[in-house]
Amino acid sequence: MRELRPWLQLILRRRGRLVAGGALLLATLISGIALLALSGWFLTETALVGLLFAAGVQAYINLYVPGSGIRFFAVSRTVSRYLERLYNHNTVLSLLTDIRVALFNRLAQAGKRQRGDKTGAQWLSRLTADVDALDTLYLRLIAPTALAALVTLMIVGLAWLLFSGTIALILLGILATAFGLATWGLYVRTRALSGQLNERQEQLRGQVIEHLEGFAELTAAGRTGKHSGRLMRHAFALSQSQAEVDARVGWHLSVTVLLVNLSAVIALWAGFGLFQQDLVSGPVLVLLPIALLGLGEVYGMLPEAFGKFGATLAAARRLNEDVQPADEQPGFQKRPAGQGAKQSALTASDLAVGHPGQSSVITHFSVAVEPGDRLGVVGVSGSGKSSLADTFAGLIDPVAGSLESLPCTYLTQTTVVFDDTVKANLLLGNPEATDGELWHVLELVELAERFSREVAGLDTWLGNGGSRLSGGEARRLVLARVLLSKAPLVILDEPFTGVDADTRGRIAPRIDQWLDGRAVISLGHGPEALLPSGHILHLN
Numbered sequence: 001m002r003e004l005r006p007w008l009q010l011i012l013r014r015r016g017r018l019v020a021g022g023a024l025l026l027a028t029l030i031s032g033i034a035l036l037a038l039s040g041w042f043l044t045e046t047a048l049v050g051l052l053f054a055a056g057v058q059a060y061i062n063l064y065v066p067g068s069g070i071r072f073f074a075v076s077r078t079v080s081r082y083l084e085r086l087y088n089h090n091t092v093l094s095l096l097t098d099i100r101v102a103l104f105n106r107l108a109q110a111g112k113r114q115r116g117d118k119t120g121a122q123w124l125s126r127l128t129a130d131v132d133a134l135d136t137l138y139l140r141l142i143a144p145t146a147l148a149a150l151v152t153l154m155i156v157g158l159a160w161l162l163f164s165g166t167i168a169l170i171l172l173g174i175l176a177t178a179f180g181l182a183t184w185g186l187y188v189r190t191r192a193l194s195g196q197l198n199e200r201q202e203q204l205r206g207q208v209i210e211h212l213e214g215f216a217e218l219t220a221a222g223r224t225g226k227h228s229g230r231l232m233r234h235a236f237a238l239s240q241s242q243a244e245v246d247a248r249v250g251w252h253l254s255v256t257v258l259l260v261n262l263s264a265v266i267a268l269w270a271g272f273g274l275f276q277q278d279l280v281s282g283p284v285l286v287l288l289p290i291a292l293l294g295l296g297e298v299y300g301m302l303p304e305a306f307g308k309f310g311a312t313l314a315a316a317r318r319l320n321e322d323v324q325p326a327d328e329q330p331g332f333q334k335r336p337a338g339q340g341a342k343q344s345a346l347t348a349s350d351l352a353v354g355h356p357g358q359s360s361v362i363t364h365f366s367v368a369v370e371p372g373d374r375l376g377v378v379g380v381s382g383s384g385k386s387s388l389a390d391t392f393a394g395l396i397d398p399v400a401g402s403l404e405s406l407p408c409t410y411l412t413q414t415t416v417v418f419d420d421t422v423k424a425n426l427l428l429g430n431p432e433a434t435d436g437e438l439w440h441v442l443e444l445v446e447l448a449e450r451f452s453r454e455v456a457g458l459d460t461w462l463g464n465g466g467s468r469l470s471g472g473e474a475r476r477l478v479l480a481r482v483l484l485s486k487a488p489l490v491i492l493d494e495p496f497t498g499v500d501a502d503t504r505g506r507i508a509p510r511i512d513q514w515l516d517g518r519a520v521i522s523l524g525h526g527p528e529a530l531l532p533s534g535h536i537l538h539l540n
């Protein structure tokens with residue numbers, strides 16, 4: 001259960017709300033049980049009085065007190081149920097906010113390596129299915145379990161008072177067995193299977209996304225049928241596991257309800273014995289069994305939650321492992337603060353660059369880049385340019401050596417355009433930029449005319465991943481985004497991918513002039529792919 005600790009601590013920050021919500025749940029449950037018990041008592045009382053009347057015996061019955069009690073509990077049950085739903089759902093949404101915010105904060109601090117380790121489908125799963133498993137922890141699991149235990153003790157106490165200690169202990173034994181079967185027993189029987197379900201669902205979701213994204217390639221290769229057949233087999237296996245978990249939940253639910261009903265029958269049977277000895281009255285005799293039947297409502301909620309408890313624990317474990325802040329990662333070393341480089345924009349000495357589990361791509365790399373410098377880094381495909389740029393930008397940590405730099409802006413090799421407007425995409429580079437500045441950088445990369453032709457201008461929507469732009473246009477747009485930043489160091493990895501030679505020849509000198517006074521490191525396959533550079537390093 002250690003995996004739940006950080007999330008429970010988060011949930012417990014809203015202690016007041018949890019207690020108030022629990023009290024409302026208790027009020028609803030007690031109203032329901034009291035309504036049943038009092039109605040049973042009242043019906044029996046009126047039936048007995050009716051029999052006495054029929055036998056010609058004079059009898060007395062107070063219709064008003066129990067009648068108003070029944071009305072009171074009927075109303076209090078409805079009102080408290082309504083308030084409980086309203087309040088507890090609000091609580092769950094607040095908890096969801098807390099969990100998401102905590103998660104996003106941790107994710108934002110996580111290193112690039114950690115984020116890059118997972119596919120989009122896996123992150124989607126973390127942020128949806130795994131978070132959902134945690135946000136209902138209180139309402140589905142903690143509150144009903146605490147409530148079931150509390151109300152069981154109250155009813156057993158009632159049995160002690162109205163009937164006898166022995167009967168109370170027998171009822172406690174049966175109810176404790178039902179409680180154990182619906183909670184711990186079911187958890188133990190489903191934890192492994194249920195723990196794997198989310199993971200397998202996540203895998204299947206990833207495979208379906210991959211299938212859809214690669215549909216054109218699969219069709220061209222004539223592999224669509226085979227590929228979708230494999231997906232269907234995985235989906236079938238998954239639904240079988242789900243059915244197995246559901247079957248176990250079903251069994252435990254039946255036995256639990258059976259035991260609760262058995263306790264009601266035993267209470268009735270024991271009550272008859274006491275009635276015959278004149279130790280309890282007829283109406284009191286039915287009160288306890290009916291209250292026990294009412295307990296079935298809360299016991300019925302437990303198996304569903306405990307059948308999924310294995311999945312909840314697995315979700316918490318995954319979130320704990322995958323979304324650790326970077327400085328909690330084993331082996332992570334904080335990069336020296338930028339202020340260390342007083343004069344130089346970037347200084348690297350004896351740097352080794354690489355990826356986990358692989359030998360270093362670059363070793364013994366030393367360079368000093370001063371403000372205003374233009375450094376070019378060229379190398380063949382796979383020589384480590386992007387790994388070096390990632391290391392310069394602080395996205396991955398050096399394997400060895402030292403690195404100090406001023407704050408930088410970084411154009412990665414991948415062109416990332418968000419499904420948003422031109423303006424929103426550009427403002428990521430500098431949220432304070434004015435419309436005039438946005439048009440200016442668009443002019444630098446020769447996109448101003450393209451968007452001034454659009455009716456919406458800067459508010460033109462760019463589509464999923466910039467699908468409404470050509471490859472070269474998308475590249476120039478992200479270049480414009482980087483140009484808006486005021487950072488003293490600019491790192492450009494393959495700045496002109498997809499841009500034709502003529503356009504590149506016109507925009508490169510303009511960009512060079514725009515970045516005057518700032519240090520620029522550009523990386524590419526050859527000098528023509530770079531910004532005009534004073535000094536070029538070749539990677540082998």
Ligand SMILES: Nc1ncnc2c1ncn2[C@@H]1O[C@H](COP(=O)(O)OP(=O)(O)OP(=O)(O)O)[C@@H](O)[C@H]1O
Binds near residue numbers: 381382384385413
């Ligand atoms: N995330 C990663 N995990 C493991 N290895 C990686 C990772 N990224 C790159 N590599 C490996 O590091 C080496 C250098 O890759 P890198 O992308 O830095 O080269 P590059 O010079 O930028 O290549 P290109 O010009 O083709 O973009 C390659 O052998 C690559 O397989």
